Each structure stands twice: as structure tokens, then as C-alpha cells.
Amino acid sequence: MKATEYRSALQPVWCPGCGDFGVLKGLTQAFADLELAPEKLGVISGIGCSSRLPGYLRAFSFNSIHGRALPIATGLKVARPDLTVFVVGGDGDGFSIGVGHVPHAVRRDVDLTYAVMDNGIYALTKGQASATTPIGIKRERGLAGVDEQPLDPVLFVLSLGCGFVARTHSGNLPHMREMFREGIRHPGFAFIHVLAGCATYQTKAYQEEIRGRTELLPDDHDPTDFRRAMDVALDERFKLGVIYRRPPVAARPAWAGGGAPPPVEPREEPTPPDDAD
Amino acid sequence: MAVQPPAPAPAPDAAARDSVTLTLAGSGGDGVALLGDLLLRMAAHQGLYGMMVQSYGPQIRGGESAVVVRVAREEVQYEGDESDLLLCFRVADLQRFRGGLRLHPHGVVVLDAADESPLPDWLGRAERAPYRYAFSAAPAGQAAPDPRNMLALGLIVNALGWAPALAHRALEQRFGHRPALLAADVGAFDRGHATLGVPPLPRLAGHGVPLVVETGNEAVARGAMDAGLRFFAGYPITPSSEIMETLIEELPGRGGHVVQAEDEIASLGMVLGASFGNVPAMTATSGPGLSLMTEMMGLSSMTEIPSVIVDCQRAGPATGMPSRMEQSDLLHAVFGGHGDFPRVVLAALDVVHARETMHRAFHLSEKYLLPVLVLSDAYIAQRRQIRDAIVETREMPRRRTWAPQDAPLTLGLEEVVPPFHAPGTPDGTVLIAGLEHDEQGWPTADGAVHQRMNERRFHKLPRIAAETADWYRTLGADVAAYGLVAWGSTYGVLREWVREHPEYRVFLPEILEPFPLAALERWRAGLRWCAVLEMSYAGQLHRYLSGLTDLRGVHRLARSGGLPITLHEIAQRTREALQ
Numbered sequence: 001m002k003a004t005e006y007r008s009a010l011q012p013v014w015c016p017g018c019g020d021f022g023v024l025k026g027l028t029q030a031f032a033d034l035e036l037a038p039e040k041l042g043v044i045s046g047i048g049c050s051s052r053l054p055g056y057l058r059a060f061s062f063n064s065i066h067g068r069a070l071p072i073a074t075g076l077k078v079a080r081p082d083l084t085v086f087v088v089g090g091d092g093d094g095f096s097i098g099v100g101h102v103p104h105a106v107r108r109d110v111d112l113t114y115a116v117m118d119n120g121i122y123a124l125t126k127g128q129a130s131a132t133t134p135i136g137i138k139r140e141r142g143l144a145g146v147d148e149q150p151l152d153p154v155l156f157v158l159s160l161g162c163g164f165v166a167r168t169h170s171g172n173l174p175h176m177r178e179m180f181r182e183g184i185r186h187p188g189f190a191f192i193h194v195l196a197g198c199a200t201y202q203t204k205a206y207q208e209e210i211r212g213r214t215e216l217l218p219d220d221h222d223p224t225d226f227r228r229a230m231d232v233a234l235d236e237r238f239k240l241g242v243i244y245r246r247p248p249v250a251a252r253p254a255w256a257g258g259g260a261p262p263p264v265e266p267r268e269e270p271t272p273p274d275d276a277d
Numbered sequence: 278m279a280v281q282p283p284a285p286a287p288a289p290d291a292a293a294r295d296s297v298t299l300t301l302a303g304s305g306g307d308g309v310a311l312l313g314d315l316l317l318r319m320a321a322h323q324g325l326y327g328m329m330v331q332s333y334g335p336q337i338r339g340g341e342s343a344v345v346v347r348v349a350r351e352e353v354q355y356e357g358d359e360s361d362l363l364l365c366f367r368v369a370d371l372q373r374f375r376g377g378l379r380l381h382p383h384g385v386v387v388l389d390a391a392d393e394s395p396l397p398d399w400l401g402r403a404e405r406a407p408y409r410y411a412f413s414a415a416p417a418g419q420a421a422p423d424p425r426n427m428l429a430l431g432l433i434v435n436a437l438g439w440a441p442a443l444a445h446r447a448l449e450q451r452f453g454h455r456p457a458l459l460a461a462d463v464g465a466f467d468r469g470h471a472t473l474g475v476p477p478l479p480r481l482a483g484h485g486v487p488l489v490v491e492t493g494n495e496a497v498a499r500g501a502m503d504a505g506l507r508f509f510a511g512y513p514i515t516p517s518s519e520i521m522e523t524l525i526e527e528l529p530g531r532g533g534h535v536v537q538a539e540d541e542i543a544s545l546g547m548v549l550g551a552s553f554g555n556v557p558a559m560t561a562t563s564g565p566g567l568s569l570m571t572e573m574m575g576l577s578s579m580t581e582i583p584s585v586i587v588d589c590q591r592a593g594p595a596t597g598m599p600s601r602m603e604q605s606d607l608l609h610a611v612f613g614g615h616g617d618f619p620r621v622v623l624a625a626l627d628v629v630h631a632r633e634t635m636h637r638a639f640h641l642s643e644k645y646l647l648p649v650l651v652l653s654d655a656y657i658a659q660r661r662q663i664r665d666a667i668v669e670t671r672e673m674p675r676r677r678t679w680a681p682q683d684a685p686l687t688l689g690l691e692e693v694v695p696p697f698h699a700p701g702t703p704d705g706t707v708l709i710a711g712l713e714h715d716e717q718g719w720p721t722a723d724g725a726v727h728q729r730m731n732e733r734r735f736h737k738l739p740r741i742a743a744e745t746a747d748w749y750r751t752l753g754a755d756v757a758a759y760g761l762v763a764w765g766s767t768y769g770v771l772r773e774w775v776r777e778h779p780e781y782r783v784f785l786p787e788i789l790e791p792f793p794l795a796a797l798e799r800w801r802a803g804l805r806w807c808a809v810l811e812m813s814y815a816g817q818l819h820r821y822l823s824g825l826t827d828l829r830g831v832h833r834l835a836r837s838g839g840l841p842i843t844l845h846e847i848a849q850r851t852r853e854a855l856q
Contacts, residue, residue: 008706008708010708010719010720037703038706039700039701039702039703039704039705039706040700040701041706042553042554042700044550047711054708055708055710055719055720058706059706060553060698060700060705060706060707060709061706061707061708061709062550062553062580062708062709062710063708063709063710063711063712063720064546064549064576064580064711065572065573065576065711068542068543068546068573070543070546071510071538071539071542071543071544071546071547071550072546072547072549072550072553073550074536074543074546074547074550075508075510075536075546075547075548075549075550075551075552075553075554075558076550076551076553076554076700077550078508078534078536078547078551079507079508079534079550079551079552079554079556079558080551080554080555080556080700080701082701083554083700083701100539100540101539101543103539104538104539104543108536255534
């Protein structure tokens with residue numbers, strides 16, 4: 001199946017220039033790469049701009065309530081281990097209202113992939129500060145919580161003991177596609193931090209700055225080295241790639257799904273022609 | 278002229294008694310719960326019915342505890358007003374149970390010989406002097422005193438005239454895997470049983486066919502499994518936790534899964550996720566948990582993903598009294614939540630009825646694709662009940678699922694339940710959204726569509742009402758002139774009330790939403806006097822019914838929970854209301 005065939009008839013409501021368009025495209029490409037049947041795909045979200053994404057997919061999609069995508073996805077995967085379950089949401093959904101579910105999803109290690117599209121702002125409700133908004137932005141815009149430290153999603157999830165942690169950027173389509181593929185293949189809970197720009201409530205300069213701070217992980221990065229992964233998370237630069245991948249364990253509990261160990265070699269695939277649009 | 282004292286009551290006539298109530302009070306570590314459980318199991322083994330309730334201090338573990346065991350010739354769902362026997366290791370422990378314990382005039386009090394404190398007046402006066410036993414003395418040749426609960430077991434089995442072999446068997450079953458402990462317990466039991474001069478209790482003989490002991494929470498868990506439950510998620514909370522504990526033990530054997538969630542929001546979220554996967558799913562909680570689930574209940578109704586939610590009500594609000602019963606979640610169950618949405622609310626009357634209720638809950642939720650709440654309470658949930666052997670009726674509720682050859686969806690007031698799109702069905706992909714959506718599932722902000730969709734979703738309720746019109750129970754004669762409307766666990770005491778008071782009839786709904794209103798109106802025709810009896814300070818059932826029908830002239834017999842409503846109390850309250 002071609003990537004475009006994973007799209008539903010619904011047209012996105014996102015603003016022109018929104019980073020979420022790239023995520024949608026990267027995700028459909030990853031589904032196509034893995035040859036996943038739409039009827040075996042469960043895509044769950046909460047509430048927010050990014051949480052509209054499941055509606056644009058041909059899948060069993062569930063646009064639920066704010067912050068609760070992870071429990072719903074957990075129930076679906078445990079009850080239906082035959083499905084591939086992908087969870088999407090934003091920084092408000094995953095790191096504010098729903099943050100309490102993240103440690104438990106990590107702890108249970110049910111075979112889910114969770115992509116958080118982090119634009120550092122509440123965009124759907126028109127520009128309030130989120131738990132990941134930098135202090136400088138809050139001060140500059142007069143947003144609430146200037147004295148409150150932002151939360152670092154990658155550092156947070158790594159510290160919880162997550163078995164798969166990756167970071168990517170919504171402007172880097174081939175990289176996103178690869179990260180989604182790797183996350184889906186990982187047996188167990190996989191977390192992907194997607195730096196996603198907001199065209200309406202973040203300035204062009206801010207988006208440029210974020211993008212400018214990204215850089216691919218060096219080729220010699222060993223993702224099985226947890227201490228090294230923590231160093232990467234603490235780096236001033238936003239390192240893109242698989243930051244941490246727990247070495248395969250012999251046996252996972254059957255109820256948590258994802259029994260197979262991860263493939264050793266990531267697949268390198270040519271970009272299908274339908275990506276030209 | 279001196280008032281003549283009343284003539285002493287005759288000795289208890291054994292043949293006239295249908296039940297015996299034993300109250301066993303102690304502190305943490307005295308083992309009164311084990312003592313009660315052993316007595317209950319011995320009763321069940323000889324074909325006697327009965328029940329046991331446990332009463333705790335304010336904290337859930339530790340502190341004073343008491344159990345009440347009632348054994349009876351027929352099934353009972355009420356612990357009885359007065360104790361035929363009160364066993365109490367320390368008189369001071371009784372203070373906690375003020376208002377919850379009364380002694381039968383012929384009752385026997387067994388105390389520790391070392392404790393000479395006077396019995397409190399509120400207990401009532403027994404004609405027989407307390408029987409004192411040296412529980413704390415070590416027997417000759419033994420360094421430590423015997424376990425006092427085992428000595429007490431011996432005394433009580435002697436007083437009841439039961440065969441000691443019954444106790445030996447019960448102890449063997451319980452402690453057979455720990456021979457040293459078993460030997461010590463049997464030794465203590467035998468010493469207690471051999472004691473002379475123990476005042477006799479009324480004799481009861483069972484029919485000889487062993488019966489089943491089950492708690493309300495076990496009945497809910499097992500009833501749900503029989504009804505098709507295959508996924509459970511829950512968070513520990515008194516008094517519902519044993520539902521999850523039972524399912525952890527028993528559901529995997531039926532091919533199902535249990536997840537202990539991080540909170541009650543996640544519990545219902547996981548249930549909706551599993552149910553979205555076309556797997557019958559349920560959660561169980563108490564009032565505080567139901568509060569957290571309320572947003573998710575609306576999601577279940579809006580997305581038409583079925584869910585079953587059991588609420589074992591306790592006394593609230595906030596932490597309230599976690600181990601005590603109350604009937605104060607009714608309005609939350611029926612009306613709680615933002616926005617308008619249809620849901621079903623069922624009520625369990627007792628432990629036996631709880632199983633049937635779970636079958637009904639899964640049937641309705643899966644057929645009509647909406648949330649079904651089942652209201653139990655602490656009195657049903659944690660009561661150990663002797664009941665007839667269970668005839669399991671295993672069934673798997675079938676949702677009407679969408680198939681590729683189905684005609685395009687036409688929903689309206691004729692066709693109120695859409696076919697369910699089950700994951701895995703080729704070409705069946707679908708968007709499920711908490712956003713308002715049209716018949717195809719596409720999100721909308723169109724007020725006309727919202728009205729049309731609400732109309733269609735709410736039209737499930739009259740369908741359900743037609744199907745459940747006889748989901749109620751009545752007690753007493755149709756011609757009785759006095760009526761009581763009640764619900765839930767007060768069923769137990771009301772069964773006995775109408776037996777003693779043939780001038781009363783009782784109406785108990787088994788479904789609260791949609792309410793079997795036509796049945797209520799038929800039932801109350803011709804009544805001279807009527808009252809709503811309930812355990813809610815605000816009188817929630819009375820308020821609820823006032824919105825459904827004309828309740829002018831119907832009295833409110835409402836009070837807070839905490840203690841079960843007794844026969845004595847109903848007599849007093851109806852007398853006051855009738856004046």
C-alpha cells in the first residue's frame with residue numbers, strides 16, 4: 001500500500017505551515033514501509049491540535065479526551081494484541097494533563113508507540129504556556145508561569161526507564177519516518193519526541209531557533225548505553241535519532257504484546273514516488 | 278404500691294427460632310474475623326444459611342473490629358437486630374460499636390474473666406449473667422495462653438450444640454498446610470469445647486446439603502465473567518477491591534486480562550480501549566473513583582463504546598467512611614457528568630442478585646452501546662453470604678458488528694444503535710471521536726447535527742425501558758395498605774419487615790435509569806400511606822422520583838449511612854411518620 005492510501009477522506013483543520021502535516025506524512029510513510037494493514041492499526045489520541053491526527057488516517061482511530069490517550073491505548077493493546085497501536089498527542093496532553101499516565105505506560109511496557117508533537121504551546125486554545133514552553137518565550141509574551149521551569153520530555157522519559165527513546169523534528173521528513181518505523185518495531189513502550197513547529201502561536205524566529213539547535217546523533221552513538229543517552233538528553237543541542245534502546249530481553253510477558261525482539265538492522269528504503277506532493 | 282417486676286421470660290424455645298445472631302468483638306490480632314468465617318463455613322457445610330458482616334473502626338486496618346454472624350434455616354440478607362451471643366475479649370472495645378450492637382433479652386454475653394468493666398447500658402440488658410472465661414490464662418504445661426479465638430470457637434460450638442467434627446474439618450481445610458499451627462488450634466478448640474457450664478444457644482439444624490459461601494464482590498466478579506467479561510481494569514478502593522482481587526485470580530483462566538491502573542481515570546480509559554477493541558470490559562470502584570471516571574462515562578456514551586462500571590457505594594463525600602455503607606451515589610450515577618448523555622443504572626439488591634445484575638449489565642451495554650453503572654454498596658460488597666449452589670449460565674454478549682457487505686449506515690429513531698466497527702474488520706476502519714460527529718463519524722460543530730445525534734442516542738432509553746419494564750421486585754401482599762419504596766441492600770431488612778408487618782408492601786427497583794415508572798405507579802395504586810426509605814441524608818431517591826412522578830404526600834424516611842437500617846429502626850421511623 002502507498003503512504004497516501006493510509007489517509008482518510010477528512011481534510012486536516014491545521015493552520016497552513018503547521019508541523020503536524022509533516023508528522024501525518026511521516027507516519028503514513030512509516031505505516032507503508034512496515035506494510036501494516038489499516039484494519040490492524042489502532043491510532044489513539046487525546047485532545048489538542050495534534051490529537052486531530054487520527055481522524056486523517058485510514059485506521060481504527062480514536063480521538064478521545066484530553067490527556068487520556070495512553071490508558072485507552074493500553075486497554076486496546078492488552079485486549080487486542082493482534083493490533084499495532086500508535087498513540088499521538090501534544091505537549092499539553094502528554095506532559096501536563098496526562099503526564100500522570102506516562103510513568104505507568106513506561107513501567108507496564110505494553111507494546112505501544114507514543115509520539116508527542118511538542119510545539120511548546122497550547123495552540124488549540126490559542127497560545128497559553130504549556131509545561132514545555134521555555135521561560136524566555138513566557139516572559140516575552142507575558143504568558144503565565146514565567147518562574148516555572150519547563151519540563152524536558154526526553155530527560156523525563158529516560159529517567160523513568162523507558163525502553164525506547166527517540167527525538168525527531170517535524171521538518172525532517174525522512175528522519176521522522178525512520179523514527180516512527182523504529183518505534184513501531186520496538187517491542188514494548190516506545191517514546192518519540194517530535195519537535196513540531198506551531199505556525200500561529202510560535203514566531204518564525206523561535207521555530208528557526210529550535211530547528212537550528214537540532215543535530216543528528218553521531219554515527220558512533222551507542223543507543224544501548226544508558227549513561228551516554230542521559231548525556232545526550234542533557235546536551236544543549238537537540239540531538240535527533242534513537243537516543244536509547246534497551247537491549248532485547250529474552251521473554252516479555254504475553255499480555256504486554258510485542259513478543260519479538262527488535263530487528264538488528266534498521267531497514268533503509270527509497271522514498272516512494274507518492275512523496276512528491 | 279410497688280410495681281411488680283415483669284415475670285421472667287421463658288427460656289428460649291429452640292424450636293421456635295429460625296436464626297441465631299452471634300456478635301464477636303475484638304481488637305486487631307484477636308482473630309475475630311477468622312472465628313466468624315469458620316463459624317459461617319461450618320454453618321454452610323451443614324446446610325444452614327446465613328451471612329457475616331464485618332465492622333471496622335474508622336481505619337481500614339488495625340483497631341477494633343467486630344463481626345456479626347447470623348445463621349438461619351432459610352436464606353437471610355440481613356444481619357438481624359439483636360445478638361443472641363456477644364463475645365467480647367475487652368469491654369472497652371465495645372465503645373466503637375455504639376448504636377450498632379443490641380443484645381437479645383435472652384442473649385448470652387461471653388467475657389474475659391480478667392475484665393470486670395461494666396457492660397455499657399446502650400447494649401440492652403440480657404437476663405442471663407455474663408459468662409466469664411479465662412481466655413488469657415495459659416493451660417497447665419504450656420508457656421503461652423491458647424489462641425483466644427480458638428478457645429472461643431470451642432465455647433460457641435458447644436453453645437450451639439454443633440458437632441466438634443465440623444470445627445475440626447473447617448480448621449483442617451483452613452490450616453491443613455501448616456500442621457503445627459493446626460495442632461495448636463485444634464488443641465485450643467478442644468479445650469474450649471470441653472468447658473462445662475456454657476449457656477446454651479437456640480438449636481438450629483441445616484438440611485444437610487452443603488451450601489456456597491460468597492461475598493457480594495465475588496458475586497459481581499464471577500457474574501461478570503459468566504456474562505462475558507474478558508478485560509478488567511481497576512484501582513484499589515474500599516469497599517470494592519475484592520472485585521479486582523477475585524478477577525486477578527480467576528479471569529486469566531477464562532482467557533481474559535486484568536490491569537491494575539494508576540488511577541480510576543485510567544481504569545475506565547483502559548476499559549474503553551479494550552471495549553473499542555470489541556472485548557467486553559468492566560471496571561469497579563467506589564464513590565471517589567466514580568467521581569474521577571465521570572468525564573470518561575460521557576465519552577463512553579458519546580462514542581457508543583460500551584462499558585460496565587460497578588460502584589460499591591460507601592459513606593461520603595470525600596474520604597467519608599470508607600468501610601461503611603450508604604446509598605448516596607444515586608444522583609451521581611443517574612445524572613453525573615457534563616453535557617447530556619444516556620446511560621443505564623442498575624442496582625443490586627443482595628449477594629445472590631448481584632450475579633444476575635451483572636448479566637443484565639453486560640447485556641444492555643453490549644446491545645445498546647452505552648455505559649451501564651451497577652450500584653452495589655459496602656453492605657453487599659463485603660458481606661459473606663451463604664447461598665444455594667450456583668448454576669452458572671455462561672454467555673458471551675454479542676455486539677451487532679459491522680460487516681463489509683452491510684448496506685450503508687442509515688440511523689435514525691427507527692435504528693438507534695449503529696453497528697459496531699470492530700478492529701480487524703477489512704474495510705471497516707472508522708474514526709471514533711469524543712467530538713460531536715455525524716452518522717459517519719466525521720467531527721462536526723453543527724448544532725442541527727448535535728440535536729439529531731442526541732435525539733438518536735437518547736432514543737436508546739425508551740427501548741431499554743420497554744425491555745426492562747419488569748426489572749423491579751415487590752415484597753408483601755398487593756392489598757397491604759402501607760407502602761415503602763426502597764432500593765439496594767435495604768432489601769434484606771425489608772424482606773423481614775413485611776413478614777412481621779403484613780400491613781406493608783415494598784417496591785424495589787432493580788433498574789434506576791431508565792426507572793420502571795409504570796410498575797411503580799401500578800404498585801402504589803390504593804395505598805393509604807407511602808414513604809421512601811433510604812440511606813442518604815439528602816433523600817436522593819425521593820428527590821429523583823419527585824422529578825419523575827407526583828410524589829406529594831409520600832414521606833421521606835431518609836438518613837445518612839454508616840449503620841444498616843434495622844427492623845427496630847423501621848418500626849420507630851414509620852411510627853413517627855404515621856403520627
